[in-house]
Amino acid sequence: MKAPNVTKNRFSGLSYKLIATIIGVILLVEIVIYFPSLASFRTTWLQDRLRVGVVAARVLDAVPDVLALPRNLTDRLLGSAGADAIVYRREGQSQLIERTEPVMPERVVTADLRQTDLGSQVMGALDTLFAGPGRTLRIVGEGDNDEALVELLMPENPLRRDMIDYSRGIILVSFGIAAVTAFVLYMLVSTLFLDPILRVTNNMLRFRKAPENGSLILSPSTRRDEIGILERELSAMEQDLFSMLRQRRHLADLGLAVAKINHDLRNTLTSAQLLSDQVATLDDPKVQRLAPRLVTTLDKAIGFAQSVLDFGREATAPPKFAPVMLHELVEDAALDARAAGNPMLDWKNGVPEELELEADPSQLGRVFVNLMKNAREALEAYSREGFQGRIAVEAQTSDAEVIISVIDNGPGLPPRARDNLFVAFEGSARSGGTGLGLAIAREITEAHGGALALGESDVGTRFDITLPLHRPQL
Incomplete structure (x- = not known):
């Protein structure tokens, strides 16, 4: 299958x-920037027209009688400013130049x-830009001296038209600058990011499709x-995942082969057990002396083979939570583990x-069965004259959780068992054990959101199971 790309072309997605x-x-x-620029353009435009008015005012100052000015001169002055009339005010007097009509x-x-001020200039520019046609503009400004006006x-239409042309040019330049700047x-x-x-x-998408393809790392x-850190960490993670998947495949193949061999071995050992039972009925003294040891050895081998098959078939379904009365559950588990009702043991359900x-x-019951079965077997193997084995289960509750302790007064755990306590095939405390019971118990406890740990005890062995009283609300 062809791995998909994030983007089909360069200009999509994040781009x-x-x-x-x-x-x-x-x-x-x-x-x-446009609004102050437009206001500046309008102010400059008005100042240019006002300068013509100032020139006209100088002419008025030079001529005693305004009415004596030639008409063609006044029209030229008004035409150069594009004005209909110019008024010059000084010292309380006003002089007017206007068109013939x-x-x-x-x-x-x-x-x-x-x-x-900038605010007044911007508001004036917007008023001119959005005003309709037909208005007359009255431009007021100072003359050559402070007293002249x-x-x-x-x-107003010529100013508005020039402002629209200026705005159009600003828009075109802005889009051009934006396009060039955006492209650069x-x-x-x-290139950088x-x-x-x-x-x-x-790479992540391709590797997800084929994580066992080393060329995609x-x-x-x-x-x-x-x-750079992201690339190196991703590369390291892909290498670890690649190695883990290959190792898991090898282990899966090896486990399948072991399961097949173990199944056949169990059948063979069962047949050997039947034969040993028949041999044990013979009257030969040597046979009678060796037969119990042979039967015990075959029982251990069959038990080992059966435990391996059970561990391989261990269900991975999540727990089905339901209200459970813990006292009754512990009592039933004690009966299944042959801890309760055993004349050789003192049993206490606390x-x-x-x-x-x-x-x-069902799953939590298996935890108690495995723990109490281990305790019973340890006590039976530790049987001494005058020794009375005891198994007890106690519970301490808080607001949100309960700690359940399975306690015995046996010999305790050897150092080797403590170092690999919950490791399958390595954590057994007795000869011929597989250590699968504790491994399974820990998996079930963690699946319930709890924890299984070896507790502190002066005598014997103590396992503490910490569980939430209620299922967390997701």
Whole structure:
């Protein structure tokens, strides 16, 4: 099966988001800059027109009688400013230059160039840009000296048209800058970050499809940043997973072979046991002396073979939680383990009768059976004159959990058994044991969200089982 790629083309996924983000940020910056720029353009445009009014005011100062000015000169002054009228005010006097045919404006808006704050200029620019046609603009500004004042009356449409053209140019330039900047930044970021991330992501997808293919293990780069660390850690993880899967396959094949051999061996040992039983009935003294040892050895071998098969068939289904009365469960497990009702042992069930918890009764019962069976076998092997074996189960509860202790007064565990206590085939404390009981008990306890540990005890052996009283709510 062909492993899928993260992206079908370069401009998708993170790349697309990166380009869109860069362009969006640049355009946002351009918008923020656009309003002061537009206000500056409008102010400059108005100041240019006002300068013509100042020139006209100088002409008025040079001519005693304004009415004596030639009409063609006044029209040229007004035409150069694009104005319908120019008013010059000084020392309480006003002088007016207007066209031959005066225009009576219907709507007049004032642009006072004496207001130099940015807020007023921006608001004036927006008012002009979004105003409709037909308005007359009254431009007010200072003349050559502080006492002089110049006013121009002119249509607002030329200013609005120039502002629209300026805005159009700003938009085109902004998109151009955004596109070029986004492309340059994208290529840089893509080379430094996106391409390595795509390489790692595609490798993860391919390796997931075929984790036993060693050629798909990532070859890390020499980068020392976070991406380099990611590549090296991913490569190490893939190598560990590759080795673990190969080892698991070998163990699975070996386990299958052992199971088949063990099955045949058990059948053979069973046949040998039947023969040994027949041999034990013979009257030969040597046979009578050796037959019990032979039968015991065959029983151990059959038990070992059966325990290996049981461990191999161990179910992996999760626990089926239900309310369980712990006292009754422990009592039943003691009967199954031949701890209760055994004339050679003192049995005590110290679990409160009202104690209830949520657990799988079948699986949790196996935990108690295995622990009490181990205790019984240890006590039977330790039988001494005047010695009375004891097995007890006690329980201590708190708000959220219960600690159940299985205690015996036997010889305790040897150091070798303590070092490999819960390791299958290595943690047995008695000769011929497999150590599977404790391994299975620990797995079941952990599946219930608890823990199984060897407790402290001055005499004998103590195992503590910690379990939650209620199943965690997910």
